[in-house]
Amino acid sequence: MNYKRIFYYYWRIAKKYNLAIFFILFLGIGRIAFSFIAGGYIYKLIIDTLNNDLLDIEIKYDIILILLVAIAFSFLISLFTSRMLDYTKFRFTTRVVKELYDFTFIKILNHSYGFFSNNFSGSLVTKTKRFIQSFETFANVLIDGFWPIFLSILFTFGALYLQSKVLAFYLLIWSVLYFGLVLFFLKKKIQIDLKWAESDSKITGYLSDSITNIFNIKIFSALTNQKKEFSEFSTDLKKTSFMSLKFWTIRATVQAFFMVCFHVFILYTMINLWKDGEITIGVFVMAYIYLVGLFDRIWDLATNINTFVKATTDAKEMVDIFDKPIDIMDPEIPEKLNIKNGEIEFKNVFFEYNNDNEVFTNFNLKITPGEKIGLVGHSGSGKTTITKMLLRFVDIKSGDILIDGQNIKNITQDDLRSVISYVPQDPILFHRSIGENIGYSKENATQEEIVASSKKAHADEFIAKLPKGYDTLVGERGIKLSGGERQRVAIARAMLKNSPILVLDEATSSLDSISEVYIQESLNELMKGKTAIVIAHRLSTIAKMDRIIVLDKGMILEQGTHQELLDKGGMYTKLWDHQTGFLNEE
Secondary structure, three states: OOOHHHHHHHHHHHHHHHHHHHHHHHHHHHHHHHHHHHHHHHHHHHHHOOOOOOOOOHHHHHHHHHHHHHHHHHHHHHHHHHHHHHHHHHHHHHHHHHHHHHHHHHHHOOHHHHHHHOOHHHHHHHHHHHHHHHHHHHHHHHHHHHHHHHHHHHHHHHHHHOOOHHHHHHHHHHHHHHHHHHHHHHHHHHHHHHHHHHHHHHHHHHHHHHHOOEEEEEEOOOHHHHHHHHHHHHHHHHHHHHHHHHHHHHHHHHHHHHHHHHHHHHHHHHHHHHOOOOOOHHHHHHHHHHHHHHHHHHHHHHHHHHHHHHHHHHHHHHHHHHHOOOOOOOOOOOOOOOOOOEEEEEEEEEEEEEEEEEEEEEEEOOOOOOOOEEEOOOOOOOOHHHHHHHOOOOOOOEEEEEEOOOOOOOOOOHHHHHHHHEEOOOEEEEEHHHHHHHOOOOOOHHHHHHHHHHHHHHEEEEEEEEOOHHHOOOOOEOOOHHHHHHHHHHHHHHHHOOOOEEEEEOOOOOOHHHHHHHHHHHHHHHHOOOEEEEEEOOOHHHHHOOOEEEEEEEEEEEEEHHHHHHHHHHHHHHHHHHHOOOOOOO
């Protein structure tokens, strides 16, 4: 696992707050020095003073009172540094977390439409949360775990070295052996945590997919099958969770045994050093206070390392997404947008899916400004792919797509799509109000503009009847609205955008016949003065187009007006006769 890549993404933001990092490290030194080291040394002085037979009782009493003041002073400084440390850490982590959320949001959304087609939305959300939470875990472990442990060992070694070199070197040797033991378990723990993270992502993705498709589960009576498949994912998660627990138990048992052995050994050593007069009772007490406190911290070291590794594996999945190349990129130095009329030209275009499914070969098509064309053909003929290429949801293999003579690869995707209004076959709405969904296509759209567009799309007719009107929440993906209502909201949104190019992909497919008549009137009004590309299986909706293009296997088979194509008696005639019920039986 590439730890460098994981910490690169955290450090690139955290380093902006280097002053906060400095104060955190400095305050950490103060907390350990005054709460741990100073306290143990003062207790050593108290014990040695009590055991000093050369001092008068009154002098001993005065010295001990001074030492008690020193303990209180040390405690107050420790309390102050601890609270300052917590405050600084909180400000630091909250700011970095905010920037990490912003960074992750943009990194994910910069991926192409195809990326989201191949990834569960629930899994992406889970991976995002884990990536952010992993930073918070790293910060807590480093600030409250690793840094205090390092300082405690360093300060304890220094304090013991001044009193007893033997105890200091025993501590150093034991610390090295203990770290080696922890690292020995670490490699296995990483593999277990990676498996757990993978299992957790799978079950989250399956759960999200099932909730999104609850209608299909109900309508096809597939609840039993869904339970069975979900049980397989939950069983896998159970196994990896149990494996992690079992490993933790083994690791904790071995480490506890190792610590107990050293505890007994160091006590035996200190007793012998005291017996031989090499250390005083005060040094004995000081060393024991240090070692007991150090044992507690070092015991937490294994837990901290496990937590650290778990956070690393949790972050890995999102880092893999960060490192995944974005397949549709904006130019490094984009041209200024220069599209006003809407002339579209596909010039010698070659396109294929996944390098093996060729759709278009040397495809050419020119659409004049303001021309309305209809695209028809059997499924798989390339109709929707033309709109995807135009909108740069996919990139062509070779050739050029020009709008008003400007190559769409030379401008940003946002600029390109700002001049195209697109209504898909199955529009998906935000879980926001109807008014917000319509106004989404135009920044700072007024309520009057939203209502006007809604009326043109005949959406106002059903919106006005809702208790909350335009403030009605549509539910996730617009589930509270019918298919026809969602379609009318999407059409109203496109009308509000008022772009020079209009793309309709089966935009009236979800409407009843009466609504379709109304919408068709609105669309005819909307298309005035605009270049329009309309995909339709229902040929009656495109009969009045300026030109109808019949596609078959990525090639233009026929083109012309509705009447011209009927007069040819080709594929369009067959499609028309089939839909109007006049197909001649062979």
